[in-house]
Amino acid sequence: xxxxxxxxxxxxxxxxxxxxxxxxxxxxxxxxxxxxxxxxxxxxxxxxxxxxxxxxxxxxxxxxxxxxxxxxxxxxxxxxxxxxxxxxxxxxxxxxxxxxxxxxxxxxxxxxxxxxxxxxxxxxxxxxxxxxxxxxxxxxxxxxxxxxxxxxxxxxxxxxxxxxxxxxxxxxxxxxxxxxxxxxxxxxxxxxxxxxxxxxxxxxxxxxxxxxxxxxxxxxxxxxxxxxxxxxxxxxxxxxxxxxxxxxxxxxxxxxxxxxxxxxxxxxxxxxxxxxxxxxxxxxxxxxxxxxxxxxxxxxxxxxxxxxxxxxxxxxxxxxxxxxxxxxxxxxxxxxxxxxxxxxxxxxxxxxxxxxxxxxxxxxxxxxxxxxxxxxxxxxxxxxxxxxxxxxxxxxxxxxxxxxxxxxxxxxxxxxxxxxxxxxxxxxxxxxxxxxxxxx
Amino acid sequence: xxxxxxxxxxxxxxxxxxxxxxxxxxxxxxxxxxxxxxxxxxxxxxxxxxxxxxxxxxxxxxxxxxxxxxxxxxxxxxxxxxxxxxxxxxxxxxxxxxxxxxxxxxxxxxxxxxxxxxxxxxxxxxxxxxxxxxxxxxxxxxxxxxxxxxxxxxxxxxxxxxxxxxxxxxxxxxxxxxxxxxxxxxxxxxxxxxxxxxxxxxxxxxxxxxxxxxxxxxxxxxxxxxxxxxxxxxxxxxxxxxxxxxxxxxxxxxxxxxxxxxxxxxxxxxxxxxxxxx
Numbered sequence: 001x002x003x004x005x006x007x008x009x010x011x012x013x014x015x016x017x018x019x020x021x022x023x024x025x026x027x028x029x030x031x032x033x034x035x036x037x038x039x040x041x042x043x044x045x046x047x048x049x050x051x052x053x054x055x056x057x058x059x060x061x062x063x064x065x066x067x068x069x070x071x072x073x074x075x076x077x078x079x080x081x082x083x084x085x086x087x088x089x090x091x092x093x094x095x096x097x098x099x100x101x102x103x104x105x106x107x108x109x110x111x112x113x114x115x116x117x118x119x120x121x122x123x124x125x126x127x128x129x130x131x132x133x134x135x136x137x138x139x140x141x142x143x144x145x146x147x148x149x150x151x152x153x154x155x156x157x158x159x160x161x162x163x164x165x166x167x168x169x170x171x172x173x174x175x176x177x178x179x180x181x182x183x184x185x186x187x188x189x190x191x192x193x194x195x196x197x198x199x200x201x202x203x204x205x206x207x208x209x210x211x212x213x214x215x216x217x218x219x220x221x222x223x224x225x226x227x228x229x230x231x232x233x234x235x236x237x238x239x240x241x242x243x244x245x246x247x248x249x250x251x252x253x254x255x256x257x258x259x260x261x262x263x264x265x266x267x268x269x270x271x272x273x274x275x276x277x278x279x280x281x282x283x284x285x286x287x288x289x290x291x292x293x294x295x296x297x298x299x300x301x302x303x304x305x306x307x308x309x310x311x312x313x314x315x316x317x318x319x320x321x322x323x324x325x326x327x328x329x330x331x332x333x334x335x336x337x338x339x340x341x342x343x344x345x346x347x348x349x350x351x352x353x354x355x356x357x358x359x360x361x362x363x364x365x366x367x368x369x370x371x372x373x374x375x376x377x378x379x380x381x382x383x384x385x386x387x388x389x390x391x392x393x394x395x396x397x398x399x400x401x402x403x404x405x406x407x408x409x410x411x412x413x414x415x416x417x418x419x420x421x422x423x424x425x426x427x428x429x430x431x432x433x434x435x436x437x438x439x440x
Numbered sequence: 441x442x443x444x445x446x447x448x449x450x451x452x453x454x455x456x457x458x459x460x461x462x463x464x465x466x467x468x469x470x471x472x473x474x475x476x477x478x479x480x481x482x483x484x485x486x487x488x489x490x491x492x493x494x495x496x497x498x499x500x501x502x503x504x505x506x507x508x509x510x511x512x513x514x515x516x517x518x519x520x521x522x523x524x525x526x527x528x529x530x531x532x533x534x535x536x537x538x539x540x541x542x543x544x545x546x547x548x549x550x551x552x553x554x555x556x557x558x559x560x561x562x563x564x565x566x567x568x569x570x571x572x573x574x575x576x577x578x579x580x581x582x583x584x585x586x587x588x589x590x591x592x593x594x595x596x597x598x599x600x601x602x603x604x605x606x607x608x609x610x611x612x613x614x615x616x617x618x619x620x621x622x623x624x625x626x627x628x629x630x631x632x633x634x635x636x637x638x639x640x641x642x643x644x645x646x647x648x649x650x651x652x653x654x655x656x657x658x659x660x661x662x663x664x665x666x667x668x669x670x671x672x673x674x675x676x677x678x679x680x681x682x683x684x685x686x687x688x689x690x691x692x693x694x695x696x697x698x699x700x701x702x703x704x705x706x707x708x709x710x711x712x713x714x715x716x717x718x
Contacts, residue, residue, distance in 0.1 A: 084635070090566040336550035336565050357553055417554055424560040 001205060003230035004240040007374040009407050011167045011233055011330065013206060018290040018297035019170045023178045025284075025301040026314060028075050028100050032305030033341040034060060035085070037093040039140040041067035046094050052079045055107040057281050060096050069132040069142045073098060074283035074303035076105040088326060088333050088340065095341075098305065112279035116189050124193040124276055131275035132282045132344075136267030137161060137172075137236065138327060140345035143268055147193045149257045158199040159245060159263045160187050162210060163229065163236035166328025169348045171286040172266050174299040176203070176210040179270050184217040186269030187224065189276050194262060200245050201226040204235060233330065234405040238263045240374050252375075252401040267347075287311070287342055293321035293351030302342050308349050309338035318353045325350040330406040358415035369408035369418060375401060379408040379418045386425040391432040399425050472501045472524055479520040480510055485586050487511040487607030500525065511535070512587065512605035534708070535606035535621045537589075537599050539581075542631035542647040542692060543574040544596050557583075562615035570644035573633050575618055581610040601696070602703045624700065625708050627680035628673065632692040635668045649692040655684035664693075 037043035044061035048054060054073040061071040077100040085095045116124070129144040149155050160183075164172040176183060191199055201218065203211040205228050215226035229235055229244055239250045241263060248259040256263055264272075267286060274280040283304055290297035295316030302311065308324065324335040326346055342349075369379035377398055385393040394400065399422055408418045477497035484492035488509045490499055499505035500521060507525060508518045514534055522528060552568035554560055558580040561567045567576040577595040589603035590610060597610075606621040618633065630649060634641050638650030651669035663677035664684050671684075671693060682695040700706035 086566040086572050088565060090563055092566070092572070333564065334550075336568070420554050420560055420563070423563050424555070424557070427563065428559065 001228055001230040002244050003232050004235060004244040004374060006376055007372045007407065008232040008234065008240075009372050009410050010231070011410060013231075014168045014290075015170050015173070015206065017168065017294075018288050018299055019173060021174075021296075021298045023171075023174045023286055023299050023301055026303075026306070026311070028102070028104065028303060029306045029310045030100055031080075031307070032074055032077075032098045032100065032303060033307065034071055034074075034096045034098065034305040035087050035093055035341065035343060036061040036071055036096065037087055037091060038071065038304070038343040038345065039069050039134040039142055041065065041069075041142055041145075043093050044068060044071050046082060046096060048079050048082075048096065050079055050082055053077070054079060054098065055105050057107045057110045057283065060098075061094075063129070067142055067145055069129060069134055069144075070281075071096070071304075072132055072281040072283050074305055075100045076103050077101040087343070088335075110279055110281075114277055114279065116185070116192070116276050119192075119276070121193045121195060124189055127276050128193070128272055131271075131280070133268065133271045133275050134282070134344050135265055136271060136285055136344065136347070137265035138331065138345055138347055140343070143264070143272065146262055146264065147190060149194070149262065153257045154260060155194055155196055155257070155262055156198060156260045157246065157262075158187070158191050158194055158196050159241060159261060160199060160201040160266060160269060161236055161238075161241055161263050162201055162203040162207070162214065162266045163241060164207070165204060165231075165233045165236040166330055166332075166347070167233075168290050168350055169288050169328050170290070171288040171299050171347055173207050173210050174288075175266050175270055175286050176207070176214055180213045180217045182273040183266050183269045184214070185277065186271070186273035187218070187264075188221070189272050190262075190264055190269065191223070196262075197223045199224045202229055202235075202241055202245055203227070204229050204231045206231050233410075234374055234403075234407060237374065237403050237405055239403070252398050282344060285342075285344065285346070287346055288348035289315050289351075290348065291325075291350040291352050293318040293353040304344055305341045307338065308335065308340050308342065311342070311349055312338055312351060317351055320353040321351045322355045323352045325352070330410065331404060360416045361414040363416060364414055366413060368411045368413060372407045372411040374405065374407060375403065377402055377408075379422070382425070383416065383418055383421045386421045386428075391425075391429055394425055394429045400429060402426075470501050473497050475524050476500055476521055479517060479524070481513050481517065483512055483586065485512055485605070485607050485609075487605065487609075511607055514605070534624045534705070536601045536604045536624055536705070537606055537608075537610050537619050537621050538629050538696075539575070539597055539599060539618055540620060540629065540631060540633050541575040541616070541618045542694065543569070543571055543645045544594065544647065546571045546574055546645050559613075559615050567616075571634060571641075571648070573616060573635075574645070574648075575616065580613050580615070581619065584609045584613040601700060601705055622675065624705050625680065626675055626678065627697045627700065627706065628678060628682055628685055628693065628695045630664075630671045630673055630692060631694050632670065635670050637669055641669075647691055650690060652689060654687045654689060655693055658683050658687040 042065045045064045046061045048060050056076045058073045059070045060073050063070050077098045080099045081097040083095050086092050125144045133143045134140040162176050201214050211228050218224040242248055242261050271282050284301050287302045288299050289311050325332040326335050382397045382399050402422045404419050406419050477494050480493040482493050488496045490496045507521050510517045546569045548568045549570045550568055556578050558576040558578045561576050566572045579592045581597050582590040582592050587603050589600045590597050611619040632649035634648050641648040649671050651666050653666045655664045655671050656666050661677050663674045685693045685695040
């Protein structure tokens with residue numbers, strides 16, 4: 001079986017907790033909180049004001065540039081407040097609060113059934129953009145941008161990412177099992193938008209049933225193949241997946257475009273199908289609610305803007321829960337409270353009742369982090385430079401190429417928060433760089 | 441005996457060689473650069489915007505830097521430099537760094553286990569404090585200060601204004617942008633940057649601005665206004681009378697009058713006196 005060549009780790013998978021629970025749509029919560037910045041790029045611009053009545057699927061905030069997408073109302077109701085708050089990454093932006101009226105009334109004419117075969121690439125991209133579709137693997141990069149490669153970089157393969165290498169997470173797995181046909185159509189739509197003939201579906205070997213379902217769904221299509229991959233973290237990272245499937249290496253600072261590849265997540269394929277064929281904007285997504293602290297781990301279809309507290313109350317949560325994490329355990333961020341909304345990039349909510357906190361020790365220069373880094377990065381050297389504040393060295397050490405997969409932190413015997421240092425260093429480097437360019 | 445002769449002649453030979461080389465390859469250095477460098481503090485702090493004191497000295501002599509550009513040196517150095525350059529020094533107004541947050545009592549909203557620096561903590565939900573714009577308190581500013589002018593007292597930075605040279609390092613390093621460099625003569629400041637409504641601010645901070653507008657109504661000079669739930673001082677109009685600070689119910693507005701009097705920084709000496717001393 002194929003896998004990427006360098007580094008990687010094998011964290012406990014823990015997928016058995018929630019993998020057999022089929023996707024279930026939750027009841028509409030009373031209050032929804034929608035940040036205008038749920039994607040990578042410039043924040044959407046709010047076009048509603050307090051007191052406005054909105055319909056389901058109505059645009060609440062419109063895209064403010066090319067790398068930006070609109071935010072839609074997940075239900076009908078009233079805009080009760082627009083508040084400034086920090087999103088998980090610490091950036092402050094407007095949050096639109098909607099009180100649901102329980103009517104679930106769609107905006108007139110929005111649910112338009114379309115035949116995707118009759119649309120051309122540009123039309124498809126336009127629909128995807130207007131429906132606010134972003135990459136649902138976690139990074140939330142606007143999908144229409146990813147589907148528009150620069151003209152001088154021809155694309156020959158589209159990779160559908162069904163790897164889901166994060167431990168605990170099972171939402172992509174359930175999407176592949178429960179919505180197989182929709183995902184397959186979503187894949188074909190994206191192939192058409194890109195104009196490619198060839199696509200590969202990558203699934204890790206710990207999900208054999210999902211692999212078989214996907215393979216069977218695309219068997220009639222000669223351009224699409226499904227490939228089973230050896231389990232290894234972080235195989236779901238774009239560059240690692242490309243290397244594992246095609247043997248093409250993406251150089252530092254380059255994008256998959258540069259090796260003729262586009263990678264899309266299975267969740268994104270589903271969202272693309274719903275946007276193009278059903279006219280449904282991205283107002284809900286599959287979220288895994290799991291962890292030892294959750295009584296009934298599940299995979300839920302959740303309206304964007306639902307608070308984490310609503311999900312935890314629905315699934316039952318252990319009173320001894322000590323830690324909440326948004327996203328997977330390797331790359332997710334611990335939450336300060338449950339009063340935080342699910343956004344487009346949220347793939348899971350984890351509740352742990354045991355937290356083993358290791359006090360970080362000094363670097364013992366064992367080189368473990370360097371051994372496991374899938375990008376051949378030298379985390380120990382990076383952190384030494386970061387601690388010494390040597391900003392000018394960051395570029396040479398490839399600090400900016402780090403994808404923050406958490407492999408080094410996982411492997412560090414001294415329990416050092418290496419990724420946290422690197423995250424800080426990236427912000428530092430950007431500030432330094434802009435100052436340098438100002439001086440010139 | 442032959443050894444002595446050989447060594448002496450070698451010494452003579454090299455001596456002559458060096459003499460010729462020093463004449464042929466002479467590099468002309470403006471004597472003013474040397475003497476300007478001599479009077480500069482030599483801290484190489486970079487507050488002038490150049491790499492260090494010697495490059496600043498060169499820049500002054502070449503006319504590409506202001507004579508008053510040395511911030512830590514202040515007025516005294518400016519006068520010395522002016523003497524060397526043979527021009528008249530303009531008076532320098534001493535600036536100090538002021539911290540615009542007074543939220544000492546703000547509680548943590550979550551347990552933070554990461555790296556104990558403000559820059560790192562700020563990346564996780566904007567820091568562990570309830571107030572998302574206030575001081576995080578891990579002391580990046582104190583660590584960055586080259587003049588030992590910022591100390592962490594009970595997890596909160598305190599500026600020692602007599603040592604502060606307004607080099608601006610704390611201004612740049614604070615992830616919440618809480619420091620400002622302002623003239624010593626400006627005594628009254630608003631110690632809060634939170635634009636939330638008063639009700640919300642009150643929930644987690646006793647010292648925050650609640651936007652009650654008492655300062656606005658009490659000010660006789662139209663120098664303070666509540667904009668977006670936050671009192672903002674117009675330093676052009678402010679005469680540092682301190683009435684708003686007395687009126688402020690939360691103590692968010694504060695006057696440094698007593699502190700600066702005690703440190704001998706205020707009242708600021710008139711420039712005429714300085715010239716008379718010269």
